[in-house]
Amino acid sequence: xxxxxxxxxxxxxxxxxxxxxxxxxxxxxxxxxxxxxxxxxxxxxxxxxxxxxxxxxxxxxxxxxxxxxxxxxxxxxxxxxxxxxxxxxxxxxxxxxxxxxxxxxxxxxxxxxxxxxxxxxxxxxxxxxxxxxxxxxxxxxxxxxxxxxxxxxxxxxxxxxxxxxxxxxxxxxxxxxxxxxxxxxxxxxxxxxxxxxx
Amino acid sequence: xxxxxxxxxxxxxxxxxxxxxxxxxxxxxxxxxxxxxxxxxxxxxxxxxxxxxxxxxxxxxxxxxxxxxxxxxxxxxxxxxxxxxxxxxxxxxxxxxxxxxxxxxxxxxxxxxxxxxxxxxxxxxxxxxxxxxxxxxxxxxxxxxxxxxxxxxxxxxxxxxxxxxxxxxxxxxxxxxxxxxxxxxxxxxxxxxxxxxxxxxxxxxxxxxxxxxxxxxxxxxxxxxxxxxxxxxxxxxxxxxxxxxxxxxxxxxxxxxxxxxxxxxxxxxxxxxxxxxxxxxxxxxxxxxxxxxxxxxxxxxxxxxxxxxxxxxxxxxxxxxxxxxxxxxxxxxxxxxxxxxxxxxxxxxxxxxxxxxxxxxxxxxxxxxxxxxxxxxxxxxxxxxxxxxxxxxxxxxxxxxxxxxxxxxxxxxxxxxxxxxxxxxxxxxxxxxxxxxxxxxxxxxxxxxxxxxxxxxxxxxxxxxxxxxxxxxxxxxxxxxxxxxxxxxxxxxxxxxxxxxxxxxxxxxxxxxxxxxxxxxxxxxxxxxxxxxxxxxxxxxxxxxxxxxxxxxxxxxxxxxxxxxxxxxxxx
Numbered sequence: 001x002x003x004x005x006x007x008x009x010x011x012x013x014x015x016x017x018x019x020x021x022x023x024x025x026x027x028x029x030x031x032x033x034x035x036x037x038x039x040x041x042x043x044x045x046x047x048x049x050x051x052x053x054x055x056x057x058x059x060x061x062x063x064x065x066x067x068x069x070x071x072x073x074x075x076x077x078x079x080x081x082x083x084x085x086x087x088x089x090x091x092x093x094x095x096x097x098x099x100x101x102x103x104x105x106x107x108x109x110x111x112x113x114x115x116x117x118x119x120x121x122x123x124x125x126x127x128x129x130x131x132x133x134x135x136x137x138x139x140x141x142x143x144x145x146x147x148x149x150x151x152x153x154x155x156x157x158x159x160x161x162x163x164x165x166x167x168x169x170x171x172x173x174x175x176x177x178x179x180x181x182x183x184x185x186x187x188x189x190x191x192x193x194x195x196x197x198x
Numbered sequence: 199x200x201x202x203x204x205x206x207x208x209x210x211x212x213x214x215x216x217x218x219x220x221x222x223x224x225x226x227x228x229x230x231x232x233x234x235x236x237x238x239x240x241x242x243x244x245x246x247x248x249x250x251x252x253x254x255x256x257x258x259x260x261x262x263x264x265x266x267x268x269x270x271x272x273x274x275x276x277x278x279x280x281x282x283x284x285x286x287x288x289x290x291x292x293x294x295x296x297x298x299x300x301x302x303x304x305x306x307x308x309x310x311x312x313x314x315x316x317x318x319x320x321x322x323x324x325x326x327x328x329x330x331x332x333x334x335x336x337x338x339x340x341x342x343x344x345x346x347x348x349x350x351x352x353x354x355x356x357x358x359x360x361x362x363x364x365x366x367x368x369x370x371x372x373x374x375x376x377x378x379x380x381x382x383x384x385x386x387x388x389x390x391x392x393x394x395x396x397x398x399x400x401x402x403x404x405x406x407x408x409x410x411x412x413x414x415x416x417x418x419x420x421x422x423x424x425x426x427x428x429x430x431x432x433x434x435x436x437x438x439x440x441x442x443x444x445x446x447x448x449x450x451x452x453x454x455x456x457x458x459x460x461x462x463x464x465x466x467x468x469x470x471x472x473x474x475x476x477x478x479x480x481x482x483x484x485x486x487x488x489x490x491x492x493x494x495x496x497x498x499x500x501x502x503x504x505x506x507x508x509x510x511x512x513x514x515x516x517x518x519x520x521x522x523x524x525x526x527x528x529x530x531x532x533x534x535x536x537x538x539x540x541x542x543x544x545x546x547x548x549x550x551x552x553x554x555x556x557x558x559x560x561x562x563x564x565x566x567x568x569x570x571x572x573x574x575x576x577x578x579x580x581x582x583x584x585x586x587x588x589x590x591x592x593x594x595x596x597x598x599x600x601x602x603x604x605x606x607x608x609x610x611x612x613x614x615x616x617x618x619x620x621x622x623x624x625x626x627x628x629x630x631x632x633x634x635x636x637x638x639x640x641x642x643x644x645x646x647x648x649x650x651x652x653x654x655x656x657x658x659x660x661x662x663x664x665x666x667x668x669x670x671x672x673x674x675x676x677x678x679x680x681x682x683x684x685x686x687x688x689x690x691x692x693x694x695x696x697x698x699x700x701x702x703x704x705x706x707x708x709x710x711x712x713x714x715x716x717x718x719x720x721x722x723x724x725x726x727x728x729x730x731x732x733x734x735x736x737x738x739x740x741x742x743x744x745x746x747x748x749x750x751x752x753x754x755x756x757x758x759x760x761x762x763x764x765x766x767x768x769x770x
Contacts, residue, residue, distance in 0.1 A: 014403025014746045023318045023398055027390045030424060034386055037428025041462055044429070045436065045447065048458050060453070131445055135453045138445035142436060 024177035032184045035150070039188055042143045043195055049135050059136050064127040066140065067120060068197045074116040075193055078151075081109030082186030085158070089179045093172055100165055107158040110182070114151050117144070140196060147185070147192055154178075154185045230320035231736055235327050236306035237627075242334055243298035246289050249338075251696055253286040262682075262689035264669040276668040277366065280349035283666065285341060287352030288374070291474070292381050293334060295612035299477040300423075301330070301385065303619050304392050304416040306627065310727035311410045313401025313745040313767075315737045318394045326387035333380035340373035348374035351666065353463060356448035356456045360440040372441050379434045382427050389420035401726065401767075403747035408766065410725045410751040411500055415480030419473045422508050426469040433462030460522055464515035471607070472511045476504055478615030479546055482568040485622050486550055487752050488723045489565040490557025491762050494752040495549050503542045503549075510539040520591045529588040536586035543579055547572060558755075562721075563637035567618035570645050571610045578606030581656070596666070599659025602652045609648060617644075617702075625716035628709075629732045636705040643698035650691035654684035722763045725751040729767050 021029070050058050059065065088102035121141075131141040157178045164170040226234055252270075259266075260274040267273045274282070305323065309316055317323045341347040348371040350358040359375075362368035396409065396417045436447040437459065446452030448459050487494050494500070516524055516532040550572050559565070581603040584590045594600060617640075625631050663676055670676045670685070719728040726745050730738055739745060745767040753764040 011403065011748050014401075014748070016402050019398045021397070023394055026394045026397060027319060027322075030390045030393055031386075034424050034428050037425055038432050039428075041429030041432030041465075045432065045458055045462070048455055048461075049447070049453060052455055053453060131439070131443055135446055138436075138439065138447060142439065142445075146432075146435070 022173045022176070024173045025180060028177045028180045032180065035184060036188070039143075039146070039192070042139075042146065043191070046139050046143060046195060049139060060134050063134050063136050064124060064129045066124070066129075066197045071117075071120065071193065071197055074113050074120070075189065077109050077116065078113040078186055078189055081106045081113065082183060084109065085179055085182055089175060092170075092175055097165075097168070100162065103158065103162045103165060106182070107155060107162060110151060110155045110158065110185075114148060114155065117148055143192060143196055147189065150185050154182045157181060228324070230316070230324045232305045232309050232317045232320070232323060233627075233734065235323050236302045236304075238327050239297045239305060239330070240302035242331065243294050243302060246293040246297075246334065250286050250289040250294055251699075253282045253289070254692060255696060257282045257286070258689040258692050260668070261670065262686045264671050277346060277349055279668045280351075280666070281341070281347035281367070281370070284349050284351050285337075285347050285374075288378065289337065290608070290612060291352070291470070292378060293337065295474040295608065296381075296385060297330065298616050299474055299481075299612065299619070300416060300419060301326075301388050303412075303477060303481070303623075304388065304420070306623070307410075307727065308392055308395050308413055308416065309399070310626075310730070310734060310738055311413050311725050311751075312396060312399060312404060313726045313739075313747065314395060314399035315739070315741070315744070317391045318399055319391050322387050323391050326384045326391070329380055329387065330384035333377045333384060336373055336380060337377035340370045340377060343369040343373065345370055353467070354437070354459075355463075356437065356440065356459050359459075360437060360448045362441065368441075372438060375434050375438050375441070379431060379438075382431060385420075385423060386427065389424050392417055392420045393424075401745050401747050404766075407497060407501070408747055408750045410480075411483045411494065411497070412477065412480030414501055415476040415483075415504060418504050418508055419476040422469045422476075422511060423473045426466045426473075426512065429462045430466035433459055457519070457522055457524075460519050461515070464518045465512075467518065468515040469508075469511045472507055474611050475543075475607070476507070478571065478611040478618075479504075481615055481619040481622070482550065482571050483553075484723075484725070485564045485568040485618055486553055487754060488622075488721050489560045489562055489568075490554050491560075491754045492553055492557035493754055493756075495552035497750065497752065500546065500549060503545050507539060507542040510535060510542070514539055514586075517586055517588075517591070520588045521595050526588075533586060533588045537583065540579060540583060540586075547576060547579075563632065563634055563641060564618050564622035566638065566641045567614055567621060570641070571614045571618060574606060574614060574645075574648070575610040578603060578608075578610065581606060594659065596664055597659040598655045598663045598665060601665055602655040602659055605652050605655075609652075613644070613648075617641075622721070623727075624709075625720045626727055626732050626734070629716050630709045630712060630714065631716045631720060632709050633705050636701055636708070640698055640701040640705065643701065644695055647691040647695035647698070651688045651695065654688045658684055719765075722761075724753060724763050724765050726766055729765060 053060065084102055085106035088099040088106060091102070092099050124140075129137045129140070131138050161170055161175055161178045164174065226238075229235065256268050256271045256274060257279055259268040259271075260279055265273070305317070308314075345367045348354070348359070348365070348367050350365050350367075350371065354371075354375070358364050359371055362371065365371055396413060400409070436445070439445040440447055440449065440454075447454045448456045450456065483494060483500070513535045514532060516528060517536045520529050520532075581599070585594055585600060585603055621632055621637055658681060661676075661681065663670065663681065667673070667676075670681065716732045718730065718732055720732075721728070726747070727734070729745055747766045748769055749764065749766055751766055755762045756764055
């Protein structure tokens with residue numbers, strides 16, 4: 001013990017430690033992990049309740065079918081928005097400040113996704129699928145609604161970033177933080193889409 | 199360094215604002231200083247502990263003297279009894295253990311111990327407490343609304359929790375879920391701060407393995423919390439929908455599944471045990487090394503052990519459901535993982551003992567609390583092995599054996615661990631030294647009654663006494679003299695223990711009134727928080743004299759040095 005305890009490794013005068021990841025991005029990564037687990041919880045609830053369906057018939061026979069093909073349009077709007085934002089993000093990281101149009105396009109495509117989803121919901125409610133009509137409807141509105149709320153919050157954040165950009169006050173860290181949240185909203189969607197709609 | 203300058207201007211602007219904005223105590227309500235937020239969490243937690251303790255007093259009196267009016271409460275009805283036990287559990291875990299150990303000490307210690315001037319996101323930190331404060335009001339409101347507080351046990355199993363025709367508390371149960379959900383949001387915000395601060399705000403020279411263990415423990419606990427809370431939030435949203443809209447996620451009649459809630463709840467609920475355990479174990483490490491004047495045995499092993507504990511804690515949750523109708527093959531798997539997780543925790547206990555071995559031990563009050571933590575938690579851990587084995591658990595399930603077991607884990611965590619931390623860091627937090635003689639009276643008058651409360655409950659549980667029964671005299675086989683006298687011993691011991699807390703209160707008042715100031719480093723400890731004033735100023739250190747780190751925090755009794763301690767910031 002004494003032999004080891006006497007050897008204190010030589011340390012030069014300490015430097016300011018470098019940050020691997022900036023504060024905002026790290027905070028957002030942690031937040032996204034929580035969100036992934038939230039949706040994992042929802043998906044596992046969906047899988048369990050689906051597996052308990054009477055006679056293994058899913059969706060329940062007396063319930064309307066979800067418009068899988070029509071939602072593909074919404075999905076492509078969302079994915080396109082993610083790609084556009086990715087390009088804008090890359091350009092901005094390299095010092096190109098004129099990404100306003102791309103950022104606006106990404107925000108509008110995201111808004112289009114939410115609007116199209118809203119139209120789809122109205123049609124489904126007309127057809128008789130409501131949150132209390134069955135566990136099928138309840139799961140659909142809870143899971144897709146949770147995603148829609150995240151999308152609205154993320155679009156608000158993108159709009160905020162756009163306003164900051166027009167005032168030339170947007171930092172790289174702020175855009176990265178906002179973009180990370182939008183990537184999460186975009187990338188979690190295919191999992192929900194194929195799980196819930198199919 | 200850029201950051202201190204930025205934050206000091208911020209603090210300055212804040213003070214200016216305070217001159218014509220909120221005055222007096224309102225200034226503290228809107229502070230972004232991590233130490234003020236820590237105090238807010240601490241005092242809210244202590245206030246809630248008084249409420250939780252009062253609840254324990256009322257229902258223990260009912261159990262010992264059934265049907266008699268309880269002084270200060272009156273006659274306890276069966277519904278009130280259920281609401282009391284439910285909210286005692288909820289409050290003690292979510293509003294006492296977590297805010298005090300994780301949030302109060304996390305907020306106070308992390309920036310001070312890593313040598314930062316504040317948290318990385320001070321405003322998010324403030325928001326965290328504000329959300330927590332709202333959640334506190336919601337849970338307290340749920341106790342007094344029409345129909346009374348939620349009475350479906352703190353685990354809130356459906357259908358009892360989901361359907362108000364069963365639980366008869368339509369408002370109370372919904373407010374209960376909302377309160378718990380808000381509380382989780384508060385700790386998410388706090389957890390993001392803790393992890394980011396440790397990663398990005400360490401003092402120059404502080405490497406990963408120079409960080410005091412308690413900081414690592416709080417951060418690992420935050421990670422566990424953040425990874426486990428998502429599914430429960432999902433479950434809570436579905437539970438609220440079941441309660442208010444009538445969706446039927448947990449109702450078999452509509453194709454739902456009540457066991458689903460149990461999985462979502464315990465997937466969070468078991469890591470939650472380690473969320474509160476790890477900070478307490480970290481506190482004990484700091485105290486033991488300081489008062490044994492000895493280097494921590496196997497620093498890196500401790501880190502790897504807590505990571506292993508954290509990983510394993512995600513694979514044990516179904517041991518709460520052995521009799522809920524899960525597949526026996528699955529029960530076998532969860533028995534194995536449950537018994538496995540006792541290995542890293544036992545390892546930590548051996549590390550405590552190895553650290554103490556050969557040290558020059560001072561039995562000060564914080565050290566007594568720390569040693570009591572190890573001894574009492576060991577009893578909790580050993581009795582857990584019986585419950586982790588599916589075969590034994592089928593008999594013990596929902597008896598007082600379970601109850602005594604988890605009180606032997608949670609009491610050391612939430613009460614012993616908190617008093618250890620509070621008595622150890624009291625001089626740093628408030629700038630005064632507590633009276634040692636009163637502290638020792640308080641310690642012994644808490645520890646001895648604690649064991650006298652719960653050892654009889656182990657015996658009662660082995661005798662088959664089921665939990666959640668309002669009046670045992672209604673059951674002839676549980677109403678015998680032997681059983682009833684054990685219940686009375688437990689209740690009387692509780693009264694002694696609650697009374698002993700006034701010694702601590704008196705000690706605090708006496709200390710606050712005394713003129714004697716605490717020195718910077720009363721315990722001659724190494725970590726960075728002892729290098730600043732007691733209590734530390736806004737910004738923790740003078741911005742030009744932020745600490746730099748040259749070594750790990752446990753260099754005690756290094757041969758060849760005059761002093762038996764070697765602060766982290768001393769170059770030579």
